[in-house]
Amino acid sequence: MTEKKRSGRSRVLILLSLSLVIQSLSSVFIKYAGLYETLSKEFIIFYVLAVGCLGIFAIMWQVLLEMIPLTTAYLRKGILYILILIWSVILFQEHVTWNNIIGSMIIIVGISIHGMDEH
Numbered sequence: 001m002t003e004k005k006r007s008g009r010s011r012v013l014i015l016l017s018l019s020l021v022i023q024s025l026s027s028v029f030i031k032y033a034g035l036y037e038t039l040s041k042e043f044i045i046f047y048v049l050a051v052g053c054l055g056i057f058a059i060m061w062q063v064l065l066e067m068i069p070l071t072t073a074y075l076r077k078g079i080l081y082i083l084i085l086i087w088s089v090i091l092f093q094e095h096v097t098w099n100n101i102i103g104s105m106i107i108i109v110g111i112s113i114h115g116m117d118e119h
Contacts, residue, residue, distance in 0.1 A: 015060060016068075019057050020076070020077065022057050023054065023057040029053065029067075032046040032115065033047045076111060082104050
């Protein structure tokens with residue numbers, strides 16, 4: 001792989017990773033919004049942050065789809081479930097079950113198999 005091609009691939013992977021982190025943060029903000037009374041100031045702030053994250057993600061997703069095939073991009077969205085699980089444990093002290101671990105492993109194996117197919 002040439003240096004230019006490797007650099008372009010790295011840029012795409014960074015953009016994809018960043019877009020998934022931003023999308024996962026929208027779930028975090030929605031969860032925080034749910035901790036407050038509906039239409040309270042805090043609820044509205046967190047809800048607006050969540051919608052803002054989704055808006056930024058939508059723009060980044062369209063840019064990404066111009067750079068990589070839909071199948072490749074969409075398969076990587078499985079990482080979103082793992083990110084949300086991590087946020088849940090870190091921020092909300094939720095417990096990880098065996099089903100969460102097995103599901104995460106299945107996602108990682110699926111992405112890895114697809115990644116090997118691309119090379």
